[in-house]
Amino acid sequence: MASEETSKGTRREHDLLGYRDVPGDAYYGIHTLRALENFPISGDPISKYPELIVALVDIKQAAALANSELGLLDELRRDAIVGACKAIRTGQLAEQFAVDLIQGGAGTSTNMNANEVVCNKALELLGRERGDYDFLHPNEHVNMSQSTNDVYPTALKIATYRSVLRLLDQMAVLESSFERKATEFRDMLKVGRTQLQDAVPMTLGQEFATYAVMLNEDRLRLGEALPLISEINLGATAIGTGINAHPDYAVLVREQLCTVSGLPLHTAPYLIEATQDCGAFVQLSGVLKRIAVKLSKVCNDLRLLSSGPRSGLGEINLPARQAGSSIMPGKVNPVIPEVVNQVAFEVIGNDMTITMAAEAGQLQLNAFEPIIAYSLFRSIAHLTQACMTLEERCVRGITANRDHMRDTLDRSIVLVTALNPYIGYANSTEVAREALETGRRVADIVLERGLLSQETLNDILRPEVLTAPRAPIAIR
Structure with missing residues (x-):
């Protein structure tokens, strides 16, 4: 048995490193438990990122459907996995995706966390105990034809x-x-x-x-x-060679994933x-x-x-x-x-x-x-x-x-640039110098010097003339 019940509200699970007691009500398993201990880094668990949870169960559902189509996964286990993924997608069990997003292992803990939660929810749908991995296993069934690396x-x-x-x-x-x-x-x-x-x-x-x-x-x-x-790169498995996956799996799983996710996904040409x-x-x-x-x-x-x-x-x-x-x-x-x-x-x-x-x-x-x-x-x-x-x-x-902006404009020497085509650069320079030295308005100085008439000045200083390309008007 990969898991057995204990008398302390826990269940015992086994992995490469040995046995550990997992909380009996947890949908995650021993791999998630070790990750919780190993990576107390950001304090941001996967559950803080629901879009990532949904993406993970999209993949697990697509993989189960593809593997079933290839004759590698029976209908009973397929339907349980698919049912678990659909339940999780609605927001159920989000808190069970508990590992810190910052982790060693290239994301292995995140993938293992997803495998375990999907597996134990599927077992529950089948009327079986959590941790009954002899019947439905996180790696052998939920992770079939997959690697963390894809x-x-x-x-x-x-x-x-x-x-x-x-x-x-x-x-x-x-x-x-x-x-x-x-x-x-x-x-x-x-x-x-x-x-x-x-x-x-x-x-x-x-x-x-x-x-x-x-x-x-x-x-x-x-x-x-x-x-x-x-x-x-789904279908690449460990490094891109597709080891442990059916030759047709990459194509089928992508098709299923496009349907499940509703996204226009395509498989990389060189995995x-x-x-x-x-x-x-x-x-x-x-x-x-x-x-x-x-x-x-x-x-x-x-x-x-x-x-x-x-x-x-x-x-x-x-x-x-x-x-x-x-x-x-x-x-x-x-x-x-x-x-x-x-x-x-x-x-x-x-x-x-x-x-x-x-x-x-x-x-x-x-x-x-x-x-x-x-x-x-x-x-x-x-x-x-x-x-x-x-x-x-x-x-x-x-x-x-509005009034403040217009007053600032009238008191500024920037109007000299607009008048330059009409009074010439030399006159414009003199007007600008006097305006700076005295604080007087450019328009008043132009009128005082007789450089332009009031009518011409009014025509030049219209918003549509000041703020867009326009050929100079004839000076009257």
Whole structure:
């Protein structure tokens, strides 16, 4: 017997290292028990990542169906395994997936944990005791034709694919929010700036439209990474040679997995390469870093544009979300952009972790996929939440200070650039110098010097002229 009941509310199970008592009510077994002892690292068990649990049982269900089709697994055991997977997919027994996501062994503990929980749930459905492995075994039946080395990376890709879809959806919501603000602010003139110095006129709508375009570009890049994540190595078994699997298994299990998961998965053309190569994760992480960098840049802009409110730029108002100080009454901080900045810093750090872990693999397997999984899941989840928080708690409630922006523009010398084609570079330079020295408005100096008429000046300083390409009008 691989397992036997004891009188202490436990059951005794056996593995390579000997016997151990497992809690009698646990659906996991001895391999999970040892992993719980060996890896008290992050405090984040698999149960914190339901998408990974679902991916694992998708694979176990697909494998059982494929092995049954090949005549390797009888219908009774197949149906029990499939029933267990369906039950777990609904959220049952999530707490039984207990091993820490950061672990040694290239993910073996995660795969063993899944095998044991599925097996014991299947035994329960068959009316048998947990641990009755002589009838249904975690490795011989649930893990049939599989290895951790093809199950684990495949599960990571399925879980990542689904997580990326949620991130894409949330990015689209944020993009739409910026687009609405761009429309709302489309006729509000302001000073455009380069290197934090006054540059040329623009509209606040153009500024916010830029943020929408940036998000759209990143959504496209993220979507382009999905085909790489949909390439799996299931059927490779240990190193990619397919040892201990039927010659037709890889094709059949992929077909079953596509049906079970609903995802457009395809088998890698060369499984030995696919089993050791983490390039898809590196590529995806690089795109996540790109998103984080640009999202952080947008948040930097929002903090600058709302700075003050009286001694800074003060062009926009971010929604007030909480008191900003324990000592300064009335102070309100840009807390939502600040938290998104911090998520960006984390994602950038996670990218370095993923890069080093992918590089550190040797020969036919990368042993460091657990830290890749941990870093990827956190990056995707935190970026998703950051986009949602930024949209709901900040962007949709932004208001603009139209009069202040126009007054700042009128007092700035940036209008000289717009007038340059009409009054010439030399005159423009003199006007700019006088405006800087005296603090007077550019328009007043131009009129005083007789360089342009009021009618011509009014025509030139219209928003549609100041903020878009246009051939110079004839001077009247």
